[in-house]
Amino acid sequence: MIPVWMFLLLLVGATGFAWGSPANGNDREQGSILNLPADPISFQPGPGNDLASRYCLMCHSAEYVYTQPPHPREHWIEIVNKMNASFGCPISDEDMTPLVDYLVTQNSLQPSPSAQHVQRDDLKETPGQSSTQSGDPQKGKTLYGRHCVTCHGPDGKGDGPIGQALVPPAANLTLLGKQSDQTILDTLRNGRPGTAMPAWKNDLNALELNHLLSFLRTLSP
Amino acid sequence: MNEREPGIDRRQLLKGSLALGMASLLTPRVLRANDSSTVTLPFERGRRPLVAFPQKRPLMVMTTRPPQLETPFHIFNEDIFTPNDAFFVRWHLANIPREIDINTFRLTIRGRVKQSLTLGLHELQTQFEQVEIAAVCQCAGNSRGFFQPRVPGGQWGNGAMGNANWKGVRLRDLLQRAGIERDAVQVRFDGLDQPVAQATPDFRKSMSLPDALQAEMLVAHSMNGEALPLLNGFPLRLVVPGWYATYWVKMLNDIEVLNQADQNFWTSQAYRLPANPCHCVDPGDALTDTVPIGKMPVRSFITSLENGGTIPGGERCTIKGIAFDQGHGIDRVLFSVDGGQQWQSARLGKDFGDFSFRPWEAQFIPKPGHTYALQSLAINRIGESQRFGARWNPSGYLRNVVESVKIHAS
Incomplete structure (x- = not known):
């Protein structure tokens, strides 16, 4: 049984959270917290999708790529160069070409982000089922090296090459000690609105998230 | 489903939930494709889910982060003034303040002025003449998705525009209260939104001093008789009637009078048009001379x-x-x-x-x-x-x- 208060929270969430309707007058939640949704989709699997996740998701959701028309390669080169030179995305020289290669492949796949979302939802476990015990920290470490290290750094201190360039900077994961498994898993799944932390629920399944959680627990003193 | 449970203060619920770290439960529902909750624009990759963001009815999502939401076109047939909760949303930078304290919020007017001003919302609403104007706010890239051949950028249909009754104070009243120095040439506007990456240029826009002194330019605190929605720039937005929305700086908190042309990226390099009378080129032709975008054609x-x-x-x-x-x-x-x-x-x-x-x-x-x-x-x-x-x-x-x-x- 879930407690009544949690049920009510779910209810508020499920109604679309459309507070502040015009009828409410002026003294409404204007001064309140702007709760923006987490990214609904992520980059599809394929060679280079880690680069797209690492660089593009810093500043915008993957929808920006998947709402683009099928651009020729020259357009993607222009776009990536602009993101690098004008918008300050720290794309390394050796990553430029593989990143463009990936983006060009996204033209032909005709991705169906929502279908992907539905499909991946099947893999999501219900809250409460997961725990540190069910994950393998060694496997988590491998996942961390693939997805997290460029922002959070090799020791999880938030000092990765990209993490330091972010505002706010990437979180120091050695300070997670007091947070519950559930809170950490929620953040991994859904990202942190207002920061560059993306939602991983479409890239990592429940087991992988548990591996990652187990590894994160080894970072706290 | 009831939006409100009788006897329960939803604000309390929200605050309580945040304290408990359950914010993720409150994020808007992502409606699934292939039901009535999707609008498909008539160009390739035109499918847009309808999602209700804070203070908004379900709108067509182009990107969730930063929020870029298009008004479904039938709305324009229902009311000549676009309802606030249906008004399109376009942010450049994802680092948007999640909270505005109206008691501590201040607008500054500084730079090449005789006396810098720092004004709270109450002062703006009591010390200056309050002016109202009906004006269309249209994104520079409205209808970009219809370009043939297609071009990079936000792929809007025709719904990145809206019409509202804006109320606030004249920009020129603020500038004149501060006193403009004789060498002033431009005025630059900045809002509270910030880049995610440190190296990204902060979003700021500039216009010439004569343009800024036009009577219709407002610093607005109200839209269709209500405070602005957060996503449309609460608590203050620059209203630049007749000009594209890129100049309508949201969450406006800084006005700077300059004595030289602004070199900031968003004015000097972004939002530029080919410098010819048509502001057009043949597809594939390189751009040589450019001018900043300005007013909207009919x-x-x-x-x-x-x-x-x-x-x-x-x-x-x-x-x-x-x-x-x-x-x-x-x-x-x-x-x-x-x-x-x-x-x-x-x-x-x-x-x-x-x-x-x-x-x-x-x-x-x-x-x-x-x-x-x-x-x-x-x-x-x-x-x-x-x-x-x-x-x-x-x-x-x-x-x-x-x-x-x-x-x-x-």
């Missing part, structure tokens, strides 16, 4: 029918639409049922001011079994009309071609 739309729709044949059909320009006002709207071969005058509706949407309507009797290409053509009071051929530029700006709506009479 446009009109049919709002009462959708492309591909069906109407009953043999009976009188009333077609409704809207027209607007950069503030000269709409002089005439012409209407055609045969793809622009022959034209009749449409009847203009109520005039809400030169910067507002102007409603119009026209009638005709469709023959059963026939297909029609309905078009509207607006002409403003200085004789400028819409274009018959679409112009092209690499950023997808300034579309104002005569649009066509194909319908079939049953």
Whole structure:
């Protein structure tokens, strides 16, 4: 049984959270917290999708790529160069070409982000089922090296090459000690609105998230 | 489902939930594809889920982060003033303040002025004349998705625009209170939004001092009689009637008078047009000289029918639409049922001011079994009309071609 208060929270969430309707007058939640949704989709699997996740998701959701028309390669080169030179995305020289290669492949796949979302939802476990015990920290470490290290750094201190360039900077994961498994898993799944932390629920399944959680627990003193 | 549970203060719930770290439960529901909760724009990759963001009804999501939300087009047929909760949303930078404390919020006016000002919301609303104006706010890239060949950028349909009654204080009253130095040439505007990556240029926009001193420029605190929604720039937004929305800086908190041309990226390098009278080039041609985008060319739309729709044949059909320009006002709207071969005058509706949407309507009797290409053509009071051929530029700006709506009479 879930407690009544949690049920009510779910209810508020499920109604679309459309507070502040015009009828409410002026003294409404204007001064309140702007709760923006987490990214609904992520980059599809394929060679280079880690680069797209690492660089593009810093500043915008993957929808920006998947709402683009099928651009020729020259357009993607222009776009990536602009993101690098004008918008300050720290794309390394050796990553430029593989990143463009990936983006060009996204033209032909005709991705169906929502279908992907539905499909991946099947893999999501219900809250409460997961725990540190069910994950393998060694496997988590491998996942961390693939997805997290460029922002959070090799020791999880938030000092990765990209993490330091972010505002706010990437979180120091050695300070997670007091947070519950559930809170950490929620953040991994859904990202942190207002920061560059993306939602991983479409890239990592429940087991992988548990591996990652187990590894994160080894970072706290 | 009830939005409100009787006897429960939802704000309390929200605050309590945040304290418990359960914020993720409160994020808007992502509606699934292939149900009625998706709008598909008529170009490749045009499917947009409808999602309700804070203070908004379900709108077409182009990107969730930063929020870029398009108004479903039927809204423009329902009200000449676009409701606040349906008004389009476009942010450049994802680092948007999640909280605004109206007690500590301040607007500063500084730079080449005799005395810098720091004003709270109460001072703005009590120490200056309050002015109201109806004006269209249209994204520079509105309709970009219709460019052929397609161009990079936000792929908007026609719904990245809205019309509202804006209320606030005149920008020039603020500038004159501060006292403009003699060497001032430009005014630059900055809001509270910040880049995510440190190296990204902060979003700021500038205009010439003579433009900034125009009477219609406002620092608005109110939109259609209410405070601005957070996503539309609460608590203050620059209102630049007749100009594209890129100048309508949201969450405005800083006005800086400059004595030289602004070199900031967003004015000097972004939002640029080819420097020729048409502001167009042939696809593939390189841009050499550019100028900043500014005022909006005249446009009109049919709002009462959708492309591909069906109407009953043999009976009188009333077609409704809207027209607007950069503030000269709409002089005439012409209407055609045969793809622009022959034209009749449409009847203009109520005039809400030169910067507002102007409603119009026209009638005709469709023959059963026939297909029609309905078009509207607006002409403003200085004789400028819409274009018959679409112009092209690499950023997808300034579309104002005569649009066509194909319908079939049953």
